[in-house]
Amino acid sequence: MSAEISPYGKLVRDGLWTNNPGLVQLLGLCPLLATSNNVVNGFTLGMATLLVLLMSNTIVSLIRPVVRQEIRIPIYVMVIAALVTVVELIMNAYFNALYNILGIFLPIITTNCIIIGRAEAYASKNPLRLAAFDGLMMGLGFTLVLVVLGGVRELLAQGTLGDGLNLILGESFKGVHLTLIPEYQGLLLAALPPGAFIGLGLLIAGKNWIDARYKARAVALAPAPA
């Protein structure tokens, strides 16, 4: 852990790992658990969240000079709600099938605590570029968890990966997906809500395990203090 790490490097590490919204901050669990039943759904909701985070962090950072301390929260809420509705309208227009699959989870990105959390904790105190980059990294970190969890659940429940790719990439991709376990009977639990909780628990445990090992090794390698 060098002290020279650039602010951008730190944002990458925080968003994707050390302060990952899904694994560490545990924010936005409701959509995370509900739409992680396969890779495509997880990826789409992740991307929609990323888009909103990027835009909300950008705007919140831009309006710092005019927003008074006492009314910042209602303004953030207004900005976020408007942005989510914009994303929702665009998805309805151009990705209608996905829009219908994600259903209620698209509009409730508004209430995803990651977004107002980042606005309040980071974007409202930092310059435009850093704030936008933070939004991007937090969004990526969230998407990553959604895709990994979606992948694990899809694999266990159906034996496939990437089912429904045609919904994002167009009709020519209909039926294109990896069947990793042919003639698979499926583990129903993975597709059901408890599967989401168990899967996320295992992911968090895995992350903590890796962190612990890394730390132990760092301690072992470090020269003994004089």
Add this chain to the structure above:
Amino acid sequence: MSKNLGQVLRSGQVLGLFAIAAAGMLAGTHALTADRILQSERQRLLRQLQEVLPRGAYDNDVAADRIEFTSAQLDATQPVTVYRARRGGQPVAAVMTVTAPDGYSGAIQMLVGVGHDGHLTGVRVTGHKETPGLGDKIDSQRTDWILRFDGKSLADPAASGWAVKKDGGAFDQFAGATITPRAVVKAVHRSLQYFEQNRETMFSSAAEGGDS
């Protein structure tokens, strides 16, 4: 006091300006996407209708040739929409939006297409909350089960056969899920009966306006 008042007013002003800006942004996006959204909803409906109608057997604008019926038999909560397919003005088939209220986890929405001769031209589930991996096999995305209704009629199988095999009928249930297919079979049977009783009025009524 006046200093406080000034602050309150300023805060209100800022909030108001943001509300106006946000509303403007939404109005703009809405104006840009409204047509496209209408179009994609329409395409979605057309795709669904095409799936339950015989390909190329009709030449009218099915989505626009629709009427609404109120029938507690088919849907107790909302009117049933019927889309009529015609060729050269002659009735070919009707597609009904049917709800099976007795699914395992709530209502199951379906489109039931019936040819003018009383044979099913296709059945599709358009909305359900059935258990993934068990009940969701009624979805044509999952299995071909729903295709087995194609070509069936009130006479084939006979009335006693309109049930799942477990109940002595002609239709397969799924391992671990009987309630879902039972609800679908019953709803399809009811639709056929309703069609039989109302066939003539269904095709002769004038189409209702609306563009959706």
